[in-house]
Amino acid sequence: MSVPATDRTRAEHTVESMSSWLADRIALYLKRTPSEIVPTVPLAEYGLDSVAALSLCGDIEEDFDLVLEPTVAWDYPTVEALAGHIVEEFGALEGGDR
């Protein structure tokens, strides 16, 4: 996989760091540079179709061992919204460990 695996643990992720992970990943899907992915613009505006959005969920699952509803990228349709949701999920998961 060409995206370097994150060396942060789930708990260390912030909305900002997660946004940058997502922008890197989505840029690969769309053959753009990460800086072109504006965090507040819906991914569909960039041409990420509904089924590819489902596969983004598989990527997150793979890299962070986090099981999400497949439609998560539909319900949180921007990088910012998605990052916020994922970090919240991390918090819920890690909360018990600390």
Add this chain to the structure above:
Amino acid sequence: MLRETAARGPRGAGVPADRAAGPARRTAQESAVRARIADLEKRFGDPDDPANPLGAAGLLAADEAGELPAAGEQLLDDFGLNAEFVPTGLGGRLDRLDTLVRVMRQVFRRDVALGLGYGVTSFMAAVNVWTAGNEQQRRRLSELLLDGSKVSIAYHELPHGNDFVRNEFRADPVPGGYRLNGRKEVINNADRAAAFALFSRTDDGPGSRSHSVLLAERDQLDPERFSVLPRYSAVGVRGCRLSGLDFTDCPVPDSALVGATGQGVELALRSFQITRSAIPSMAVGALDTSLRTVVRFAVGRQLYRRPVMEIPHAAATLGGVFLDLLICDSMATVGTRAVHLLPDETSVYAAAVKYLVPRMLTDTMYDLSIVLGARFYVREGEFGLFQKHVRDLPVLSLGHAGSAACQATIIPQLSRLARRAWFAGDEAPPELFRPREPLSGIAFDALTLASGKDSLSASLVAAVDGLPSGSPEELAVQALVMRMLDQLRQLQEDSLSLSPLDRTALASPASFALADRYAVFLAAASVLGVWRGARGGDDPFLADPAWVAAALHRLARRLGQRPADLPPGCEGRVHEEVLRRFHERRSYDLYDTPLAG
């Protein structure tokens, strides 16, 4: 009257199939289905009788006139075909998807246009309501269907094709309901349906939460605010009444909304998992008739002082078509049974069926046309029905979801399957591959949007060690399965190396080729499963390794492999079965069904 038919149907007083147990349940379910199919076939009558309006001559005449055969519509009204689309819990006869397919195949055997034009699009619309509708909507739709009404599925807008997330037909929220604006194009029965399932934009935002499905009843619409567009004239299914709808500020009540606001795309993707397997499977009936038509030609016509059937090329072609038909049926049967048994895996299987089966049906018709020679070009007489099926069948690849759209459903899931599923998961339950085994009802709400498992492939992997190796045919099966296993390894390697861009609808042609190979592999796994499931059963042909060796051989060649020649017994066994089913008037599919005439 239709409701009476449903209540008195051969399934009896509506005791759920699950309550009976074991072999008794199997026999009861199966004999009820057989009786229903025999009844329908009897009503259709002798296909070769020139006086039968539902024989070949009558069907051709209706097609030439651009109409559905009136006698066919009447027959299906009397039979209560719509009850097949309504779940048993709502007073209909729908409890199994593969049974629905078997019944509909009898209609498609005669006339693809009648199958689509009388009924299938009502079923496609209804699936949305069975999946997400509330109790009141489910009841109301059952009433309409059981009264014999048609329902249109209105998804399509010409400018957007299968990219329906870009659809523009609007349902704007207003107090108490919605206001409809825009056009739906190439909609079956738009001129006569009692209700329309409308895929509508309910939010201006881009993406997959901006559309909703509305069920609008014609009688409740203001006739001043909607109109039916002119009828299209098509190359095939000429009797189908394809037109469109144009709405201008047309109000519908809140109660029209099916499921939640913004659930439209999700609902469509779920419904497709049912219809994409079922509809191509129904169309296998049209290939069945075409094969029989050409076998009759080959048996009767003399060339080079012998029947065409004795010319090796012709005999081999017809045997190959029969095998393709069995491959299509195996794959589609697995697809429809998976809806019951593996509902969290059908997003991939249904797309693979809808991709591969219509393509194979169309290719196979071409193979048949070569044997038929110049007669293939004649629109009337003994073989005239053949060219009608040639024109009608491609509608399966076009309507509903094109082949590329189906590949685009598979492509994004490949890398996940490669990482998590292949060579890892549990095999499918054996009843997946046994067409006559009982199933419990359709779990519309258990279908999931993306799959992380592949039990069908796992069944092929698991089968490798236990395959018999006594006869030359069994050894051939074993060798071909090993090749398929290599294919899965290659698929895994290639899928893992897909770049993210190559996992979207805009992927390179190589990704589409990968989806094609995977679909062919799934067909091989289905065929192998059906044979294993039939071993020791009461169908000596399906239990014989000859057909499965020959079918796997065809699939291996389709994958570009060059497998060793088959043992000589295979072709002879297949050929013998082609002739037996012709002379005994049995269907060429997995069910070996007695036919009229």
